[in-house]
Amino acid sequence: MSEQPQANRPPEDNPQEKKPSWSDRLSESLNDVSRRFGRLVPMDRVANALTGWFSVSEEQVAEILERVRAELPTTEALLIGKPQAGKSSIVRGLTGVSPEIVGQGFKPHTQNTERYAYPSADLPLLIFTDTVGLGDINQDTDALIEELVGDLKRDSRGARVLILTVKINDFATDTLRTIAEELRKSYPDLPCLLAVTCLHEVYPPEVENHPPYPPDLEAVNRAFDAIKNGFGKLCDRAITIDFTLEEDGYTPVFYGLESFRDTLAELLPEAEARTIYQLLEGQAGEKIGNLYRDVARRYVLAFSIMAGTVAAVPLPFATMPVLTALQVSMVGLLGKLYGQTLSPSQAGGLVSAIAGGFLAQAVGRELVKFIPGLGSAIAASWAAAYTGALGETACVYFGDLMGGKKPDPDRIQQVMKEAFATAQERFKKGKS
Numbered sequence: 001m002s003e004q005p006q007a008n009r010p011p012e013d014n015p016q017e018k019k020p021s022w023s024d025r026l027s028e029s030l031n032d033v034s035r036r037f038g039r040l041v042p043m044d045r046v047a048n049a050l051t052g053w054f055s056v057s058e059e060q061v062a063e064i065l066e067r068v069r070a071e072l073p074t075t076e077a078l079l080i081g082k083p084q085a086g087k088s089s090i091v092r093g094l095t096g097v098s099p100e101i102v103g104q105g106f107k108p109h110t111q112n113t114e115r116y117a118y119p120s121a122d123l124p125l126l127i128f129t130d131t132v133g134l135g136d137i138n139q140d141t142d143a144l145i146e147e148l149v150g151d152l153k154r155d156s157r158g159a160r161v162l163i164l165t166v167k168i169n170d171f172a173t174d175t176l177r178t179i180a181e182e183l184r185k186s187y188p189d190l191p192c193l194l195a196v197t198c199l200h201e202v203y204p205p206e207v208e209n210h211p212p213y214p215p216d217l218e219a220v221n222r223a224f225d226a227i228k229n230g231f232g233k234l235c236d237r238a239i240t241i242d243f244t245l246e247e248d249g250y251t252p253v254f255y256g257l258e259s260f261r262d263t264l265a266e267l268l269p270e271a272e273a274r275t276i277y278q279l280l281e282g283q284a285g286e287k288i289g290n291l292y293r294d295v296a297r298r299y300v301l302a303f304s305i306m307a308g309t310v311a312a313v314p315l316p317f318a319t320m321p322v323l324t325a326l327q328v329s330m331v332g333l334l335g336k337l338y339g340q341t342l343s344p345s346q347a348g349g350l351v352s353a354i355a356g357g358f359l360a361q362a363v364g365r366e367l368v369k370f371i372p373g374l375g376s377a378i379a380a381s382w383a384a385a386y387t388g389a390l391g392e393t394a395c396v397y398f399g400d401l402m403g404g405k406k407p408d409p410d411r412i413q414q415v416m417k418e419a420f421a422t423a424q425e426r427f428k429k430g431k432s
Contacts, residue, residue, distance in 0.1 A: 065122055065325055068310065073271035074158030076127045078148065080179055081165030082135040086197030089243035090163065091116060091128050093254045094261075094279065096298040099245065101337075106130060110147045112139070119302040120333050123326070125275055127158075134175065141175055145182045152187055159272040161264065162192040164235065168223045169201050173230055180234045191267035194235040195260070196224050199242040200250055210242065210255045237263050278305050296334055300391030303330040304423070308384030323383055327351050330387065331394050338398035353409075354393050354416055382424070389420035 079087040091102050095118045102116065106128075109115035113131055117124035129151065133139050152160070164180055166173055183190060200210070202219040211217065220240065228238045241256035261280050265273035279302065303326055310322045332347040342350070393416040400407040 065329060068306070068322060068326065069123055070157060072123065072125060072158070072306065073269075073275045073309075074124050074127060074156075075268060075272045075276065076129065076156060076158055076160045078151075078160070078162045078183075079128055079130045079165060080134065080148075080162065080176060081131070082167070082170065082176070083133070085165040085167050085170070086195065086241070086243060087128075087130050087163075087165050089197070090165065090195065090241075090260075091118075093241075093243050093257050094126060094276070095119075096279075110151070112144045112147055113151070119299045120329065123303075123306065123329060125279065125302055125305070134179075135172075141178060145179055148179070148183060149186050152183070152190070159268050160190060161267050162190055163264075164192065164194045164231070166194065166196050166227055167198045167201065168196050168220065168227070168240070169198070171226065171230070173227070177231060177234065180231065184234055192235045192237075193264060193267060194228065194231055194238040196227055196238065196240045197242060199240055199255070200244070200248075210250055210252070213256050213259065214240065236267060239263050275305065296337055296391070296395045299333060299337070300330065300388055300395070303327070303391060304384045304388040307387035308380045310383075323387070324348070324351070327387055327390055330391055334391060334394050335398055338395075338401070340398055340401060350394065350397070351390065354390060354397070354412060385420060385423035388423035389416055392419035392423070 077090075079090065081087050088099070088102050091097070092099060095102075097105070097118070105116040105118075106114040107116070109129060112133065113129050116128045116130070118126045118128075129148075131144060131148075134144070162180070162183060164176060166176065180192065184192065199215060199220055202223055203217065204219060207217065215221075224238075224240055228235075231238075239256065239260055241254075241260050242250065243254050243257070244250045246253055257280070261276060265276050268276065279298075307323055307326055310326070328344055328347045328351055331351055332342050332344065335342045335347065393412060396415050397407045397412055
């Protein structure tokens with residue numbers, strides 16, 4: 001066989017050639033997406049004006065997020081219990097976030113506590129303060145109480161709730177009871193929920209899975225009654241739950257989550273209770289699958305709720321910068337989840353690129369607010385759906401980058417259209 005002509009030979013790889021970094025690839029992809037979207041969506045002077053309405057400087061973003069954060073219906077939950085008593089599982093149950101992400105999310109707050117904000121520290125809907133080392137013989141209980149009381153003295157615009165976690169087979173609760181007594185003495189109006197966990201550890205041998213909730217098993221009922229009596233009137237509500245991992249083999253994974261949600265909501269003001277329901281509606285008991293996409297969707301849901309809340313303001317165009325700031329923050333957070341670090345400017349560029357032809361629709365929806373009694377509700381639903389679709393599409397974009405693929409603008413635009421249609425139907429039905 002004759003030798004292949006030199007001109008037809010594939011080029012040889014240059015072993016000295018340096019592979020582009022993730023940041024170089026991300027910057028190149030952002031520029032490429034922007035250029036190709038510019039060709040797909042011609043922009044005349046009117047469109048340029050619309051784009052200007054959706055542009056927010058980094059300084060404006062920071063200022064807007066500060067104002068939005070001050071108005072968010074945020075719930076601060078103080079989780080107090082021994083290690084392995086189910087505190088992190090409660091965080092997973094309320095947020096839908098995987099164990100890996102929850103574990104990485106807790107940051108030192110004081111010497112004896114750690115804090116985790118969901119979906120982000122900048123825009124939290126839920127803030128969890130977790131005690132560490134409770135039950136350790138070397139722990140200074142008085143110091144822990146002092147730290148918790150000091151934390152409660154801080155001004156907070158959101159609601160607060162104390163959640164005590166006790167394993168169903170643990171009756172050594174003197175330290176926990178002492179802490180609860182001191183906190184309730186200093187803050188008698190602080191609502192307290194007693195969560196008795198790990199029910200499966202006292203199931204009789206013949207019970208291989210969770211029974212229908214609530215469990216009607218003698219061993220569970222007897223232990224639950226004893227623990228409740230031990231805390232007396234310190235707790236406003238008491239409930240049994242069993243939040244496990246998928247590999248444990250129990251179904252549902254979040255056993256008693258709906259009851260936990262309802263009981264917690266009873267202790268919270270209306271706005272915070274409504275947020276809890278919105279975060280969990282349609283998600284209760286759902287297994288956590290893909291580490292990235294499923295976790296990302298929970299973040300997207302949280303930002304969609306925020307967008308729908310601020311868009312309900314009956315003032316045309318006033319919410320445009322706020323929505324843009326929320327979306328820039330969301331895309332930046334999603335990028336971080338997928339291992340991509342974006343500046344606010346880069347995140348804003350990606351938002352504009354993904355949005356494409358939706359700019360005109362957004363302005364049309366804002367004008368609907370002039371319709372008395374109807375416009376704001378429509379705009380709120382649209383903003384929530386639009387933000388959700390944007391988040392879903394950003395996940396596809398970042399997923400392509402993570403997989404080493406160059407995002408295809410045509411595919412990205414199609415994903416945006418389909419995700420928007422799906423999200424719009426969901427929010428119309430109130431299934432956020």
